[in-house]
Amino acid sequence: MAIRERRERERAERERAIVAAARELAESEGWDAVTTRRLAAEIEYSQPVLYSHFKGKGAIMAAVAVEGCGDLAAELAAARAAATDERQAVAGIATAYADFAERRPALYDAIFNLPTELPFASQDVPVELARAFAELAETLRPFAGDDNLETFTETFWSGLHGLVSLMRNGRLRREEHERRLALLVDRFARLG
Amino acid sequence: MAIRERRERERAERERAIVAAARELAESEGWDAVTTRRLAAEIEYSQPVLYSHFKGKGAIMAAVAVEGCGDLAAELAAARAAATDERQAVAGIATAYADFAERRPALYDAIFNLPTELPFASQDVPVELARAFAELAETLRPFAGDDNLETFTETFWSGLHGLVSLMRNGRLRREEHERRLALLVDRFARLG
DNA sequence: CCGGAACTCTAGCACCGCTAGCCAAGCTGC
DNA sequence: GCAGCTTGGCTAGCGGTGCTAGAGTTCCGG
Structure with a gap:
């Protein structure tokens, strides 16, 4: 055999x-x-x-997306580990997120933009994606305050996603990118 | 003749x-x-x-997108006009934005998500789109503080866009939508 | 009334995701 | 050792896509 x-x-x-x-x-x-x-x-x-x-092209794309989640999680984890203090950790992970989207646009699209049937909100999220989300959540924990951490993280994440996806398809002025990123971080990484 | x-x-x-x-x-x-x-x-x-x-299908979609911008601008303007105070105006316009995306997903995609060659960052932005952006900017003006108003508006707008587009393709838990929206508004409509 | 311009149509190209059905190779039981 | 079956990859093709060349018709100006 x-x-x-x-x-x-x-x-x-x-x-x-x-x-x-x-x-x-x-x-x-x-x-x-x-x-x-x-x-x-x-x-x-x-x-x-x-x-x-695979069941079809969509399933192949979903498989690529899952792989990409692993890469994203790894880069976010590295950024968090390299941070010197809590506030800088948020800035660092935000930059790492934006860099990932910028450097690997196709991978980013597969994960977040393409209408793929990648399971997200259901219970069987790919473990790599859960890891990436957890990295964000842990970094934000000191600043969530009274807000539910998961909801708080989702909102910050949405901000990042909006910034990168609008810029990538030409809806935002590229030269202001870093300022917008800093502004977003400033609004979420503050106490009270 | x-x-x-x-x-x-x-x-x-x-x-x-x-x-x-x-x-x-x-x-x-x-x-x-x-x-x-x-x-x-x-x-x-x-x-x-x-x-x-039209030059092709893309150009037709762009024409639809421009029309949609007019609708969006009108709804945002109405929301701003109906507001009772400055902070509530931000909440109202955010809700109006999210509702537009929810109620007319195809139109919203044509404007913001589809890889169309709709001119955005160039000088000849469709006037309807500029109006929609201006509504957002005017609503946010009292809260921009030291930040450049345009950059501030772009960042808030990105947050809205991220929320609605991630939710619409199943990346966010729908039942938490209003809480996330409120959280975003709270982070941007505060002084200092 | 007739030549030419303007305009719309039919037909078709090259490509897409996906699948039915054939055919060859290899395993299994006698 | 050999017949028959199972497995699995192949060729060919279906119905669709955006887009276009070239034929044919209609209408205007002289």
Whole structure:
């Protein structure tokens, strides 16, 4: 039965290759360039193979999004760990968040903007996403005051998301970005 | 030469019909249902006619977005006018903004989310959009303090945009919406 | 009345996500 | 060792997309 095991190994490997190809293609040429035909060519298999691994293109994008959540969580954690004091931690994590969105726009879109069926508000949130959210929440904890921490975090997070997504599609003046970021942090990282 | 005038009138009328059809279709069935074939059928002309009015589908969507800006500006202005005091004005305009996004998701997406080439940061912003932004700015003026009013407004606006867009695609718990909105308002409508 | 301009239509291109059905390889039971 | 079945990847194709070339019709000016 070792053959069966090898097969399963190869199959898992191919699945990873699909997600990796989708991610790389999206990051280098944008999601519009990610088509099932292109993806199939990239992994050197025919199109229908993709559908034996994933329900459809949306499921592949969701898989990329989950991977991206891991990266985001890691970068947020690093920013929090590097902070010197509580207030600076908020500024640092905000900058890290904005940098992530700026540096990996395709990944960011997969996680937050694209109409994917990535489970969010339900109970089975991807663990990586929960980690990213928790990093934000822990950083904000000293400033939540009487507000519910989760709600407080969601609101701050929304501010960050609004800043980066409006700027990325040209709705905000790019040169004011840092000032807006500082302003948002200032409004949320204060006591009382 | 009256004939030429009649022709131009009919042509302008047809252009309005295209935009109206796109808007109605998007609002009732979502942007996915807005295809050039469907649009052509709706106005009872053939597909290529659309391209004699607009450069492409994107341009039609941009026209719908500009119309939508007018609606948004009107609703924000009404909310501001109905306010009893300065702080309540911020809460009112925030609620009006969120309600607009909730009640007309397709229109909101056309304005802010879809990757349209609607001119924003350039000098020729649609006048309706400038009006909407100005309503926000005037409402926030008493609370901007030392911050640049425009930057301050952009940041608050980003917060609103983040809240509504994350909630609309299932990234935020719907039942906490009003609390988040109140929290955002509270952070921006305070002195000092 | 007729030549030319303006305009709309049919038909089709290249692409999309997705799937039915064929065919070859490999495992299983005799 | 061999027949038959299962597995799994392939080719080909469906119905859709945005967009356009070129034919055909209508109408205006001389």
